[in-house]
Amino acid sequence: AQTVTQSQPEMSVQEAETVTLSCTYDTSESDYYLFWYKQPPSRQMILVIRQEAYKQQNATENRFSVNFQKAAKSFSLKISDSQLGDAAMYFCAYRSATSGSRLTFGEGTQLTVNP
């Protein structure tokens, strides 16, 4: 079974600075997808960014980018030019490419943005 681990329960960053959230996963599969979700105080789950395992190029969405290291099974999220609205719980998630639509989530990292 796949597992996803986020070792940082809490992180903080100054507004306009850069922060990196860590995520590691364990799988025996070679083809899969990785996601970062944001959960603001409203509790809504918002997809931030996604990465296909067979693509070496790291995904980027505006101020959000990932560092995908397939051999190390690492998938970190970098937030550049942090804004107050980035404050939220962030979840890393894994989905197999062959075994359906199920998402396996990490424990979450609570990000605080200080003005």
Added chain:
Amino acid sequence: EAQVTQNPRYLITVTGKKLTVTCSQNMNHEYMSWYRQDPGLGLRQIYYSMNVEVTDKGDVPEGYKVSRKEKRNFPLILESPSPNQTSLYFCASSYPGGGWNEQFFGPGTRLTVL
């Protein structure tokens, strides 16, 4: 507007009193799923459904039931709730086949069992 809706959003109940949390989606998605979110544990899958009348257990199915009689609806049933089922519950839907397909989440239901 494409969305997943859940009702109720908040519920406080007592041990043993049967309850149902409804979930409905308007995107014609085949796949639907229920998750529970607990501090320090992230989201864990309870049950999922690949299509009408097709359901299966996720990681934490004990104490829950589901049904999928219509494509758009996927209710979560707690027949005899217990305090350890106090949690935040999310319904999600997507097209089947996993992969790139984004899962759309409902707004969540905060359940407290006294």
